[in-house]
Amino acid sequence: MKKGYIEINQELCKGCEICMEFCPKDMISPSDKLNASGYMPASFTDDGECTGCAICALVCPDVVIEVFRD
Amino acid sequence: MKKVYARPKVLKKAVFHYCPGCGHSIIHRLVAELVDEMDIQDNVIGVPPPGCSVFAYNYLDVDMLESAHGRGAAVATGIKRANPDVLVFTYQGDGDLAAIGTAETIHAANRGEKITAIFVNNAVYGMTGGQMAPTTLLGMKTTTSPFGRDETTEGAPIKISEMLALVKGAVYIERTAVNSPSNIKKTKKALRKAFQAQIDNLGYSLVEILAPCPTNWKMSVLDSWKWVDEVMAKEFPLGVIKDTTGL
Numbered sequence: 001m002k003k004g005y006i007e008i009n010q011e012l013c014k015g016c017e018i019c020m021e022f023c024p025k026d027m028i029s030p031s032d033k034l035n036a037s038g039y040m041p042a043s044f045t046d047d048g049e050c051t052g053c054a055i056c057a058l059v060c061p062d063v064v065i066e067v068f069r070d
Numbered sequence: 071m072k073k074v075y076a077r078p079k080v081l082k083k084a085v086f087h088y089c090p091g092c093g094h095s096i097i098h099r100l101v102a103e104l105v106d107e108m109d110i111q112d113n114v115i116g117v118p119p120p121g122c123s124v125f126a127y128n129y130l131d132v133d134m135l136e137s138a139h140g141r142g143a144a145v146a147t148g149i150k151r152a153n154p155d156v157l158v159f160t161y162q163g164d165g166d167l168a169a170i171g172t173a174e175t176i177h178a179a180n181r182g183e184k185i186t187a188i189f190v191n192n193a194v195y196g197m198t199g200g201q202m203a204p205t206t207l208l209g210m211k212t213t214t215s216p217f218g219r220d221e222t223t224e225g226a227p228i229k230i231s232e233m234l235a236l237v238k239g240a241v242y243i244e245r246t247a248v249n250s251p252s253n254i255k256k257t258k259k260a261l262r263k264a265f266q267a268q269i270d271n272l273g274y275s276l277v278e279i280l281a282p283c284p285t286n287w288k289m290s291v292l293d294s295w296k297w298v299d300e301v302m303a304k305e306f307p308l309g310v311i312k313d314t315t316g317l
Binding site: 016017018052057062068 | 071073078081
Protein backbone atom coordinates (compact mmCIF):
# COMPACT_ATOMS: atom_id res chain seq x y z
CA MET A 1 0.00 0.00 0.00
CA LYS A 2 1.14 3.49 -0.84
CA LYS A 3 2.42 5.27 2.29
CA GLY A 4 3.43 8.59 0.87
CA TYR A 5 4.39 10.65 -2.13
CA ILE A 6 6.12 13.90 -3.02
CA GLU A 7 5.39 16.73 -5.41
CA ILE A 8 8.27 18.57 -7.05
CA ASN A 9 7.83 22.07 -8.43
CA GLN A 10 9.93 21.45 -11.53
CA GLU A 11 9.91 25.04 -12.72
CA LEU A 12 11.75 26.15 -9.56
CA CYS A 13 14.09 23.13 -9.32
CA LYS A 14 17.73 23.84 -10.20
CA GLY A 15 18.68 20.22 -10.84
CA CYS A 16 21.37 20.06 -8.14
CA GLU A 17 20.60 16.33 -7.64
CA ILE A 18 20.99 16.44 -3.86
CA CYS A 19 17.56 14.83 -3.33
CA MET A 20 18.54 11.98 -5.65
CA GLU A 21 21.69 11.36 -3.59
CA PHE A 22 19.84 11.17 -0.29
CA CYS A 23 16.54 9.45 -1.24
CA PRO A 24 16.72 6.08 0.59
CA LYS A 25 14.55 4.41 -2.08
CA ASP A 26 16.18 6.02 -5.13
CA MET A 27 12.86 7.24 -6.40
CA ILE A 28 14.00 10.60 -7.74
CA SER A 29 15.84 10.95 -11.04
CA PRO A 30 16.72 13.75 -13.45
CA SER A 31 13.95 14.70 -15.81
CA ASP A 32 14.60 14.33 -19.53
CA LYS A 33 13.30 17.82 -20.26
CA LEU A 34 14.78 21.20 -19.43
CA ASN A 35 12.71 23.66 -17.42
CA ALA A 36 12.29 27.33 -18.39
CA SER A 37 15.46 28.26 -16.46
CA GLY A 38 17.50 25.70 -18.39
CA TYR A 39 17.98 23.17 -15.61
CA MET A 40 17.24 19.44 -15.72
CA PRO A 41 14.78 19.29 -12.82
CA ALA A 42 14.30 16.34 -10.50
CA SER A 43 11.37 14.08 -11.25
CA PHE A 44 9.63 11.62 -8.96
CA THR A 45 8.79 8.12 -10.15
CA ASP A 46 5.89 6.93 -8.04
CA ASP A 47 6.20 3.15 -7.82
CA GLY A 48 4.49 3.00 -4.43
CA GLU A 49 7.65 2.65 -2.34
CA CYS A 50 7.82 6.23 -1.08
CA THR A 51 7.37 6.32 2.69
CA GLY A 52 7.10 10.09 2.93
CA CYS A 53 10.27 10.27 5.06
CA ALA A 54 10.80 13.87 3.84
CA ILE A 55 14.60 13.59 3.61
CA CYS A 56 14.41 14.99 0.06
CA ALA A 57 12.53 18.05 1.32
CA LEU A 58 14.94 18.44 4.23
CA VAL A 59 17.99 18.63 1.96
CA CYS A 60 16.41 20.50 -0.97
CA PRO A 61 18.18 23.88 -1.17
CA ASP A 62 15.37 25.45 -3.19
CA VAL A 63 12.39 24.27 -1.15
CA VAL A 64 10.62 22.86 -4.20
CA ILE A 65 9.48 19.55 -2.66
CA GLU A 66 6.22 18.98 -0.81
CA VAL A 67 5.78 15.70 1.06
CA PHE A 68 2.52 13.86 1.73
CA ARG A 69 2.15 10.94 4.12
CA ASP A 70 -0.66 8.89 5.62
CA MET B 71 -2.89 11.91 2.62
CA LYS B 72 -1.68 14.67 4.86
CA LYS B 73 0.87 17.23 3.79
CA VAL B 74 3.83 16.70 6.14
CA TYR B 75 6.28 19.06 4.55
CA ALA B 76 5.59 22.34 2.78
CA ARG B 77 7.30 25.66 2.28
CA PRO B 78 7.39 27.58 5.60
CA LYS B 79 4.96 30.52 5.76
CA VAL B 80 7.73 32.96 6.61
CA LEU B 81 9.60 32.12 3.41
CA LYS B 82 8.30 34.35 0.60
CA LYS B 83 7.34 32.82 -2.72
CA ALA B 84 10.43 34.24 -4.40
CA VAL B 85 12.89 32.16 -6.40
CA PHE B 86 16.26 31.94 -4.66
CA HIS B 87 19.01 33.59 -6.69
CA TYR B 88 21.56 31.17 -5.22
CA CYS B 89 23.51 28.68 -7.35
CA PRO B 90 22.29 25.06 -7.42
CA GLY B 91 23.41 23.22 -4.27
CA CYS B 92 24.18 26.36 -2.24
CA GLY B 93 23.97 26.19 1.55
CA HIS B 94 22.48 29.66 2.00
CA SER B 95 18.98 28.77 0.89
CA ILE B 96 18.88 25.82 3.31
CA ILE B 97 19.84 28.13 6.17
CA HIS B 98 17.20 30.68 5.08
CA ARG B 99 14.63 27.91 5.19
CA LEU B 100 15.72 26.77 8.65
CA VAL B 101 15.41 30.32 9.97
CA ALA B 102 11.96 30.62 8.36
CA GLU B 103 10.85 27.30 9.89
CA LEU B 104 12.03 28.41 13.33
CA VAL B 105 10.28 31.77 13.12
CA ASP B 106 7.13 29.86 12.08
CA GLU B 107 7.43 27.32 14.89
CA MET B 108 8.27 29.85 17.58
CA ASP B 109 5.44 32.08 16.29
CA ILE B 110 7.52 35.26 16.42
CA GLN B 111 7.12 36.58 12.87
CA ASP B 112 6.04 40.06 14.07
CA ASN B 113 8.77 40.17 16.63
CA VAL B 114 11.96 39.52 14.67
CA ILE B 115 14.42 41.88 13.02
CA GLY B 116 17.13 40.41 10.83
CA VAL B 117 20.31 42.09 9.68
CA PRO B 118 21.50 40.68 6.34
CA PRO B 119 25.04 41.38 5.08
CA PRO B 120 26.58 42.35 1.79
CA GLY B 121 27.62 39.17 0.04
CA CYS B 122 25.70 36.33 -1.58
CA SER B 123 23.00 36.57 1.07
CA VAL B 124 22.49 40.30 0.51
CA PHE B 125 18.97 39.60 -0.78
CA ALA B 126 17.91 37.67 2.34
CA TYR B 127 15.18 40.29 2.77
CA ASN B 128 13.64 39.12 -0.51
CA TYR B 129 13.14 35.66 0.94
CA LEU B 130 12.42 36.00 4.66
CA ASP B 131 9.11 37.65 5.45
CA VAL B 132 10.32 39.37 8.61
CA ASP B 133 11.59 42.89 9.25
CA MET B 134 15.10 43.33 7.88
CA LEU B 135 17.64 46.12 8.02
CA GLU B 136 20.59 45.82 5.67
CA SER B 137 23.93 46.68 7.26
CA ALA B 138 27.11 48.04 5.75
CA HIS B 139 29.84 45.47 5.10
CA GLY B 140 30.90 43.82 8.37
CA ARG B 141 28.85 46.15 10.56
CA GLY B 142 26.07 43.66 11.27
CA ALA B 143 26.87 43.28 14.96
CA ALA B 144 26.96 47.06 15.48
CA VAL B 145 23.65 47.60 13.64
CA ALA B 146 22.06 44.71 15.54
CA THR B 147 23.31 46.20 18.83
CA GLY B 148 21.46 49.43 18.06
CA ILE B 149 18.28 47.63 17.06
CA LYS B 150 18.32 45.44 20.14
CA ARG B 151 18.99 48.27 22.57
CA ALA B 152 16.15 50.28 21.08
CA ASN B 153 13.79 47.27 20.97
CA PRO B 154 14.82 44.96 23.81
CA ASP B 155 11.76 42.74 23.31
CA VAL B 156 12.50 41.94 19.69
CA LEU B 157 14.56 38.96 18.56
CA VAL B 158 17.48 40.36 16.58
CA PHE B 159 19.74 38.22 14.44
CA THR B 160 22.54 39.01 12.04
CA TYR B 161 23.10 36.82 9.02
CA GLN B 162 26.72 37.10 7.95
CA GLY B 163 29.18 35.31 5.73
CA ASP B 164 32.83 34.65 6.48
CA GLY B 165 34.00 37.51 4.27
CA ASP B 166 31.76 39.77 6.32
CA LEU B 167 31.99 38.53 9.89
CA ALA B 168 35.50 37.04 9.88
CA ALA B 169 37.24 39.76 7.84
CA ILE B 170 35.93 43.31 7.73
CA GLY B 171 33.58 42.77 10.67
CA THR B 172 35.89 41.03 13.15
CA ALA B 173 36.14 44.04 15.47
CA GLU B 174 32.39 44.65 15.61
CA THR B 175 31.71 40.97 16.23
CA ILE B 176 34.24 40.50 19.02
CA HIS B 177 33.24 43.66 20.84
CA ALA B 178 29.52 42.97 20.51
CA ALA B 179 30.16 39.53 21.99
CA ASN B 180 32.36 41.00 24.72
CA ARG B 181 29.64 43.46 25.70
CA GLY B 182 27.29 40.51 25.91
CA GLU B 183 24.80 42.07 23.51
CA LYS B 184 21.62 40.02 23.43
CA ILE B 185 21.84 39.25 19.72
CA THR B 186 22.29 36.10 17.65
CA ALA B 187 24.78 35.85 14.81
CA ILE B 188 24.22 33.32 12.04
CA PHE B 189 27.71 32.95 10.62
CA VAL B 190 27.83 31.16 7.28
CA ASN B 191 31.34 29.90 6.56
CA ASN B 192 32.03 28.73 3.01
CA ALA B 193 35.77 29.53 3.05
CA VAL B 194 35.64 32.03 0.17
CA TYR B 195 34.19 35.39 -0.80
CA GLY B 196 31.25 34.05 -2.77
CA MET B 197 29.48 36.96 -4.43
CA THR B 198 32.60 38.67 -5.76
CA GLY B 199 33.86 35.54 -7.47
CA GLY B 200 35.61 33.24 -5.01
CA GLN B 201 38.52 35.26 -3.65
CA MET B 202 40.54 34.06 -0.65
CA ALA B 203 38.84 34.78 2.69
CA PRO B 204 40.41 34.64 6.17
CA THR B 205 38.73 31.24 6.53
CA THR B 206 40.16 29.76 3.31
CA LEU B 207 41.93 26.49 4.04
CA LEU B 208 45.70 26.14 3.68
CA GLY B 209 46.60 25.05 0.16
CA MET B 210 43.14 25.87 -1.15
CA LYS B 211 43.17 27.49 -4.58
CA THR B 212 41.05 30.60 -5.07
CA THR B 213 41.14 33.41 -7.62
CA THR B 214 43.47 35.41 -5.34
CA SER B 215 45.54 32.42 -4.19
CA PRO B 216 46.04 30.56 -7.49
CA PHE B 217 48.87 28.45 -6.04
CA GLY B 218 46.99 27.65 -2.85
CA ARG B 219 46.88 29.55 0.43
CA ASP B 220 50.37 29.80 1.94
CA GLU B 221 50.64 30.10 5.72
CA THR B 222 53.87 32.10 5.65
CA THR B 223 52.35 34.96 3.70
CA GLU B 224 48.60 34.63 4.29
CA GLY B 225 48.34 33.08 7.72
CA ALA B 226 46.25 30.12 8.79
CA PRO B 227 42.44 29.95 8.57
CA ILE B 228 40.91 32.06 11.34
CA LYS B 229 38.68 30.28 13.82
CA ILE B 230 36.17 32.87 14.89
CA SER B 231 34.05 30.52 16.97
CA GLU B 232 36.99 29.37 19.11
CA MET B 233 38.10 32.99 19.53
CA LEU B 234 34.65 34.06 20.64
CA ALA B 235 34.45 31.20 23.10
CA LEU B 236 37.10 33.02 25.18
CA VAL B 237 34.91 36.10 25.44
CA LYS B 238 32.84 36.35 28.60
CA GLY B 239 29.70 37.90 27.10
CA ALA B 240 29.23 35.05 24.61
CA VAL B 241 26.99 32.38 26.10
CA TYR B 242 26.39 29.97 23.23
CA ILE B 243 28.73 29.17 20.34
CA GLU B 244 28.25 26.14 18.13
CA ARG B 245 29.64 25.06 14.78
CA THR B 246 27.43 22.98 12.50
CA ALA B 247 27.14 22.25 8.78
CA VAL B 248 24.39 21.93 6.17
CA ASN B 249 25.73 19.09 4.06
CA SER B 250 23.63 16.11 5.14
CA PRO B 251 20.16 15.44 6.57
CA SER B 252 21.52 14.91 10.10
CA ASN B 253 23.71 18.00 9.98
CA ILE B 254 20.79 20.10 8.73
CA LYS B 255 18.70 18.89 11.68
CA LYS B 256 21.54 19.69 14.08
CA THR B 257 21.84 23.16 12.57
CA LYS B 258 18.16 23.83 13.17
CA LYS B 259 18.52 22.67 16.77
CA ALA B 260 21.54 24.93 17.27
CA LEU B 261 19.70 27.92 15.80
CA ARG B 262 16.72 27.27 18.05
CA LYS B 263 18.99 27.20 21.10
CA ALA B 264 20.79 30.37 20.02
CA PHE B 265 17.45 32.17 19.59
CA GLN B 266 16.26 30.85 22.96
CA ALA B 267 19.44 32.12 24.66
CA GLN B 268 18.61 35.55 23.33
CA ILE B 269 14.94 35.39 24.28
CA ASP B 270 16.02 34.43 27.82
CA ASN B 271 18.32 37.50 27.88
CA LEU B 272 21.43 35.44 28.56
CA GLY B 273 23.88 37.10 26.18
CA TYR B 274 25.52 36.84 22.79
CA SER B 275 25.01 33.68 20.76
CA LEU B 276 26.58 32.60 17.48
CA VAL B 277 26.06 29.60 15.24
CA GLU B 278 28.79 29.03 12.67
CA ILE B 279 27.47 27.00 9.75
CA LEU B 280 29.81 25.37 7.24
CA ALA B 281 28.07 25.73 3.89
CA PRO B 282 28.99 24.27 0.51
CA CYS B 283 29.84 26.68 -2.34
CA PRO B 284 30.08 24.42 -5.40
CA THR B 285 30.50 27.28 -7.88
CA ASN B 286 33.50 28.93 -6.26
CA TRP B 287 35.07 25.67 -5.09
CA LYS B 288 34.79 24.55 -8.73
CA MET B 289 33.23 21.23 -7.80
CA SER B 290 30.05 19.36 -8.58
CA VAL B 291 27.28 19.85 -6.03
CA LEU B 292 27.68 16.38 -4.56
CA ASP B 293 31.49 16.70 -4.35
CA SER B 294 31.15 20.01 -2.54
CA TRP B 295 28.71 18.54 -0.02
CA LYS B 296 31.18 15.71 0.66
CA TRP B 297 34.12 18.12 0.78
CA VAL B 298 32.55 19.91 3.75
CA ASP B 299 32.80 16.71 5.80
CA GLU B 300 36.01 15.31 4.39
CA VAL B 301 38.16 18.45 4.33
CA MET B 302 36.52 21.49 5.84
CA ALA B 303 35.24 19.87 9.04
CA LYS B 304 38.79 18.65 9.78
CA GLU B 305 39.98 22.25 9.98
CA PHE B 306 36.76 23.56 11.52
CA PRO B 307 35.57 20.77 13.86
CA LEU B 308 31.80 20.59 14.32
CA GLY B 309 30.17 20.72 17.73
CA VAL B 310 29.32 22.93 20.67
CA ILE B 311 32.25 25.21 21.42
CA LYS B 312 30.79 27.11 24.34
CA ASP B 313 27.53 26.73 26.19
CA THR B 314 26.90 28.47 29.47
CA THR B 315 23.18 28.89 28.87
CA GLY B 316 22.04 25.96 31.00
CA LEU B 317 19.22 25.37 28.46
